[in-house]
Amino acid sequence: SQQGEEDPQALSIQEGENATMNCSYKTSINNLQWYRQNSGRGLVHLILIRSNEREKHSGRLRVTLDTSKKSSSLLITASRAADTASYFCATDADNNAGNMLTFGGGTRLMVKP
Amino acid sequence: DAGVIQSPRHEVTEMGQEVTLRCKPISGHNSLFWYRQTMMRGLELLIYFNNNVPIDDSGMPEDRFSAKMPNASFSTLKIQPSEPRDSAVYFCASRDSPYNEQFFGPGTRLTVL
Numbered sequence: 001s002q003q004g005e006e007d008p009q010a011l012s013i014q015e016g017e018n019a020t021m022n023c024s025y026k027t028s029i030n031n032l033q034w035y036r037q038n039s040g041r042g043l044v045h046l047i048l049i050r051s052n053e054r055e056k057h058s059g060r061l062r063v064t065l066d067t068s069k070k071s072s073s074l075l076i077t078a079s080r081a082a083d084t085a086s087y088f089c090a091t092d093a094d095n096n097a098g099n100m101l102t103f104g105g106g107t108r109l110m111v112k113p
Numbered sequence: 114d115a116g117v118i119q120s121p122r123h124e125v126t127e128m129g130q131e132v133t134l135r136c137k138p139i140s141g142h143n144s145l146f147w148y149r150q151t152m153m154r155g156l157e158l159l160i161y162f163n164n165n166v167p168i169d170d171s172g173m174p175e176d177r178f179s180a181k182m183p184n185a186s187f188s189t190l191k192i193q194p195s196e197p198r199d200s201a202v203y204f205c206a207s208r209d210s211p212y213n214e215q216f217f218g219p220g221t222r223l224t225v226l
Contacts, residue, residue: 042217099144099211
């Protein structure tokens, strides 16, 4: 079953605007990760935020984590047409003896030039 | 490092035929994951291995699916016999330890006619 659920399922914006995607999860986590998938390609890791962190930046990406609400957001600032892709959140459970990530359903982002 | 390698990249077969997908994880990674992705069902975890041992195969849809990892550098996912509803993109991924990022291969696009 999918623990992470992204919101919205699809997002369309103009180039230069900011894009915000949200992720909710159900159980206690060690970390939460965001991945990007271009059409027809494999998923690529973007950023990892640990449960004791509240915010993390990487270039134009900003991720926040609120463990009390079991939610995370991914903000892409000054979006570009090349940011068009699907974005997935994935969680590492706190007692992850099995070493598996649980992925959400993804947000499809379209950035119009 | 070449990353996770999958073969073939594309496979077209007829219903009833056996299909074998192959994966070479990143050297030194001790966990390997097989996923299936379709528009209808999204990204599904089929099975994963830790140190060549299958840990959780609850995602394998039917007995027609089987996976092996005979050594640390090779894994196969076999479908026998294949059916049209098996058409999907199959991804292999690996990671070196819990709580780190997962690396995905480019995927195998399977079409069963």
